[in-house]
Amino acid sequence: MPEGDLQRRRTADGSFSLFSGEVGEGFHSADGALAEARAKFVAPAGLGRFAAGRALQVVEVAVGTGTNTAALLEATHRHGLELNWWGLERDPAPLRLALADAGFRRQWPAAVLSDAEALWASERLLWGDARNRLADLSAALTGACDLVLLDAFSPRRSPELWTQEFLGALARLLAPQGRLLTYCSAAAVRRALAEAGLQLAAIRAIAPQEEGSWSDGTVASPSPLPPERVLRDLSPMEREHIASRAGEPYRDPDGRAGADEIRAGRALAQAVSSAESGSAWQRRWGGRRHHPRPREGGMGGPGQDR
Numbered sequence: 001m002p003e004g005d006l007q008r009r010r011t012a013d014g015s016f017s018l019f020s021g022e023v024g025e026g027f028h029s030a031d032g033a034l035a036e037a038r039a040k041f042v043a044p045a046g047l048g049r050f051a052a053g054r055a056l057q058v059v060e061v062a063v064g065t066g067t068n069t070a071a072l073l074e075a076t077h078r079h080g081l082e083l084n085w086w087g088l089e090r091d092p093a094p095l096r097l098a099l100a101d102a103g104f105r106r107q108w109p110a111a112v113l114s115d116a117e118a119l120w121a122s123e124r125l126l127w128g129d130a131r132n133r134l135a136d137l138s139a140a141l142t143g144a145c146d147l148v149l150l151d152a153f154s155p156r157r158s159p160e161l162w163t164q165e166f167l168g169a170l171a172r173l174l175a176p177q178g179r180l181l182t183y184c185s186a187a188a189v190r191r192a193l194a195e196a197g198l199q200l201a202a203i204r205a206i207a208p209q210e211e212g213s214w215s216d217g218t219v220a221s222p223s224p225l226p227p228e229r230v231l232r233d234l235s236p237m238e239r240e241h242i243a244s245r246a247g248e249p250y251r252d253p254d255g256r257a258g259a260d261e262i263r264a265g266r267a268l269a270q271a272v273s274s275a276e277s278g279s280a281w282q283r284r285w286g287g288r289r290h291h292p293r294p295r296e297g298g299m300g301g302p303g304q305d306r
């Protein structure tokens, strides 16, 4: 993407972010890029589960500015953990812009920034369409990953990295206790993860929310995910949403389809589905829904995938 399509943003917690003019969506929550990385990716990773000295196997999809990489590295340093990290990203411009920004560099302790820069400059960052490059990791990492971070643009705007096929391939990377982490709560994504054999939990919203509120993302694992400080069971509202037509997964059997083709295929499948419509679901639960603020230009809660 030409850098001109990417506009710099300073988010509410003072951290660096970008807005993509091409996609029409921000890279992070306007409330705070760093706060979001910590709340939606680092905290639900549950690093306290691992003994000090352990080397975590991690695949990060959509590295972008590198905010999630550096936030994870910062936390692994604190926990005395090693990081065997692989990243997938098609565009070098977001990372270049972040590293050229003095404010971004000041966000991190010097040791974190220098370890992160070494990773980003290494062959562990695989450039290109993540759908193709994932195959280069699958043989070595199937069943081996402690964490998979998925931070693509929202499914509605950019469904390529949210399809049943791609999510299924990410699910196969997970170790038995491994966790796939995403800010996304879309029903179509949750159903695809469940159909890939994973157990689901919701990431508790950062801001205090009323009963019946939407969540701040999803954690998926081959093993059950008991509720904890940052995770909770999916609510009946969310389970019914997954079962509704809004839960119709995005499909891309050849791994090459464009966004319009993927959206059109899903709309056709929804049109012939006998499941409850997303709007009927919304009418039933409408009075109790409270969504966290979406990313700039993005869609929050059920709007991510209706």
Ligand SMILES: C[S@@+](CC[C@H](N)C(=O)[O-])C[C@H]1O[C@@H](n2cnc3c(N)ncnc32)[C@H](O)[C@@H]1O
Pocket (backbone or CB within 6 Å): 026, 027, 028, 062, 063, 064, 065, 066, 067, 068, 088, 089, 090, 091, 094, 128, 129, 130, 131, 151, 152, 153, 158, 160, 161
């Ligand atoms: C929401 S941003 C990522 C935010 C990032 N985690 C950060 O902290 O800055 C989405 C990223 O996905 C990348 N992307 C979009 N489509 C992709 C694809 N098919 N393969 C690999 N990367 C892709 C974009 O270049 C962009 O950097």
